[in-house]
Amino acid sequence: MPPRSAFVPEFIPMLPTWTILIGFVIGAVTGSFLNMLIYRLPRGISFVKPSYSICPICKDPLDWRDLVPIFSWLSTRGKCRYCHVPIAPRYMYVEILCGVLFAALWWQYAVASEQGARMFAYMAATGALVAVIFIDWELYIIPDELNAFFLPIGALYHLYAKTLPTFLWGAFAGWALIWGIAFLGRTLLGKDAMGHGDIKLMRGVGAILGALLTGASVIAAVFAGLIIGVALIFIDKRRTQKAAAMAEGDVSAGVEEELEEYPPETIFHLIKMGVFYLLCLDVIGIFIPSVYRLVGEEPEEVMLEEDDWKPSITTIPFGPYLALGAIACMLFAAPIQAGIETYWANATGANVR
Structure with a gap:
């Protein structure tokens, strides 16, 4: 046993x-x-x-x-x-x-x-992650209510397990990993590498998984995104080429419209909102929308059906891959954690804390 x-x-x-x-x-x-x-x-x-x-x-x-x-x-x-x-x-x-x-x-x-307590916490988180996958894939948004949902689940579980430091460090690690990628993408490449919803999502996932498994889930998401994303781009490219052969003029106009892009986020705005999310003020903003005005922002609105924005073939939401990576780490938490700890011990001679 x-x-x-x-x-x-x-x-x-x-x-x-x-x-x-x-x-x-x-x-x-x-x-x-x-x-x-x-x-x-x-x-x-x-x-x-x-x-x-x-x-x-x-x-x-x-x-x-x-x-x-x-x-x-x-x-x-x-x-x-x-x-x-x-x-x-x-x-x-x-x-x-x-x-x-x-x-x-x-x-x-x-x-x-x-591990019944962990099972119920992971079930609640998995249900929310499934919703994230389908909403973000279709609409390119992750509702704040879903991102906030992970925090009380993580807090309750780690309170019960008497591992509150794991909750705090995990939430920080999830926020730091994704915000850090967004910051590097903006400063080094001049592009928006991560959406704000992704930052808030991994803050919540980290609150449940802890720092170690959160890092593993991000790595899994990157690999899944590379493999699936490249495959989808290839499929869409083939589809576009076939459509162009049938109606060259119409497709050319459509592609030109699809490639329209918004200017990248300013570094100041990314830093400002990063601190906003680190302090979980966006969670307060769900109940008190005016809190956004403290940092010069307007309260976020729900998605509108008449929104005519159309993503290009290279616009692939990363939220579903982050969710898949998190689900994988929940399903295989023990072997993943044991593997990381063994590798770290062999490489450095120290234990992962």
């Missing part, structure tokens, strides 16, 4: 393997909620009005038959039961993905070991 964690008191004993089905069901139900969140949150749509789920096309309220995770989408063959308009398969994918991830976390921390 694997040993109980030396520093985390637990309240869930090691469970039989079949209980991962419970984890899958919890994840699928969470995924169903996340589908509503992914659609409503970045568009500023209330979570309580309407208090029931509706079809975004015909606005008809959905009953229980339409809300059973995975099976509802399959039973209607991916169409609304009322207006028969196709429903994006993303809804089913989110439910399956969350089910699989929660089942894996359940197995890792409730079956293979006795």
Whole structure:
């Protein structure tokens, strides 16, 4: 039997393997909620009005038959039961993905070991990270509410585990890594290397994972971004070339419009907002928007549907890769941490603290 964690008191004993089905069901139900969140949150749509789920096309309220995770989408063959308009398969994918991830976390921390507190913290964080992946990939934004969500999860977990320094150093490490990359990109290359949402995201992820795993998650995100990003650019380039062969004049005008870019952020603004995020004033700004005016900024607004900004083929959001790296570190925290500590000990003769 694997040993109980030396520093985390637990309240869930090691469970039989079949209980991962419970984890899958919890994840699928969470995924169903996340589908509503992914659609409503970045568009500023209330979570309580309407208090029931509706079809975004015909606005008809959905009953229980339409809300059973995975099976509802399959039973209607991916169409609304009322207006028969196709429903994006993303809804089913989110439910399956969350089910699989929660089942894996359940197995890792409730079956293979006795780390129930960590499991629940990681489940909450993973759900938020799945929402980040789909929102940022589609809309190129990460809502402040999601970024702020990680901080209380990390604080509660590390309070329970009596490891508050890990919470503080992890949050600082996540902020410092991404803000540092943004600063170097702006000063050395004259480009915006990281978005502000990425800085706030990794501050929250670090608050949960701690400094060591946060660094590993950023490295994993960089490698994933390089591989997947290059592949996507290649695919889009091939697609653009085919379209150009069919309608050269129209495509030329479209490409010229797509390549329009905004001027890079000033170094002063990056430093100012970096300190703002380090002090977590953006979290206060969710409840008291006027706090942004303390640094000469206007409160951030929700994403507007009529926004006509169109990204170029090389504009790839990094948030999804950061989220994937963080999820990977939650799933494989023990071997990743052990590998880093072993490498560090062999290289320097010292232990990682």
